[in-house]
Amino acid sequence: MRRSETVTASDPSTASAPRAGGLATLAVIGLAAGLMASLFGVGGGIVVVPLLILLVRYDARAATATSLAAIVVTAAAGTAAHGVLGNVHWGTAALVGIPAMAGVAAGVALKDRVSNRALTHGFAALLVAVAVRMLLP
Amino acid sequence: MIAEAVLVIALGVAAGLVAGLFGVGGGIIFVPTLSVILGLAQLDAEATSLLAIVPVAALGSWRQARAGTVRWRDAGIIGAVSAASAVGGALLADAAPERLLRAGFALLLLATAAQLVARARRAGDRGAGS
Numbered sequence A: 001m002r003r004s005e006t007v008t009a010s011d012p013s014t015a016s017a018p019r020a021g022g023l024a025t026l027a028v029i030g031l032a033a034g035l036m037a038s039l040f041g042v043g044g045g046i047v048v049v050p051l052l053i054l055l056v057r058y059d060a061r062a063a064t065a066t067s068l069a070a071i072v073v074t075a076a077a078g079t080a081a082h083g084v085l086g087n088v089h090w091g092t093a094a095l096v097g098i099p100a101m102a103g104v105a106a107g108v109a110l111k112d113r114v115s116n117r118a119l120t121h122g123f124a125a126l127l128v129a130v131a132v133r134m135l136l137p
Numbered sequence B: 001m002i003a004e005a006v007l008v009i010a011l012g013v014a015a016g017l018v019a020g021l022f023g024v025g026g027g028i029i030f031v032p033t034l035s036v037i038l039g040l041a042q043l044d045a046e047a048t049s050l051l052a053i054v055p056v057a058a059l060g061s062w063r064q065a066r067a068g069t070v071r072w073r074d075a076g077i078i079g080a081v082s083a084a085s086a087v088g089g090a091l092l093a094d095a096a097p098e099r100l101l102r103a104g105f106a107l108l109l110l111a112t113a114a115q116l117v118a119r120a121r122r123a124g125d126r127g128a129g130s
Helices: A002-009 A023-040 A045-055 A060-084 A090-110 A116-135 B002-022 B027-037 B042-065 B072-095 B098-125
Strands: none
Touching (some): A023 A060, A023 B042, A045 A060, A060 B042, A090 B042, B002 B027
C-alpha cells in the first residue's frame, strides 16, 4: 500500500480513485480469464488479479474484489458450456461448494487480522506438493 | 465412504478459506479434491469445480462489495468478455487429452505458488504490507 501512496501523491487525479480501465485492456484480461477458467476449472483470479494491478493500476484489495465479481460471470458461463457438453457433476459440486461458502465468509473476515506471510508460504508449499502429486502417473 | 465425504467437506471449507484470504483458491483446491480424492476425470473435475466456484465467488464479492472495493464497470466488462472465451475454452478442454489437462493444471499450481511467494515478498519489502 505504501508504494502506491507515494506514486499517487504526485498525481492528485488518481490519489482517491484510480482511473477506470481502458476497454481494450479489460477485454484482453477477460479473454484470458475465460480461457483459463474453462481449461483449468479455476476462476481466473490467478491472471485477473496481477493483470489488474499491472495494467490498470489497481491496488491489491480492489483487484481481488473486482476479480471475484467478474469470476461469478466467468464461472457461470464456463459451467453452462461444460454442462451442455455433459462434464458437470451437479451433486458433487454442492458437496464442495456449500462448505466453501462457509469458508470464504470466514476467510474474508480473517483477512485483515492474520499476518499472512507464513500462511502464504505454507499455502504455496501445499500447492507445489499437490502439483507433484498430480504430475505422478 | 463417510470418511471420504468428511474429508471432501473439510477441503471445501479450506478452499473457501484460502479464496477469502488470498483471493486465489476455490478452483485450485476444488479440482485436486475432485480428481485425486473423489476420482473424477480431470475434465469432469474442472467442469464441476467451475460450478462450485459460482456461489463462492458470489458470496465473496458480496462481502467485499459492502467495503466498496469492487469496481462494477470493470468487473462487468471482464465478466462479459470472459463468458465468450469460457465457452471456447470449454470446447478446447472437452477435446483435449486427459493427461494434457492434468499436466496443464499442475503447471498452473506451480505458477500460482510462485506468484503467491512473490506477492508475499513484495508485501514484506514494504514493511507491514497489505
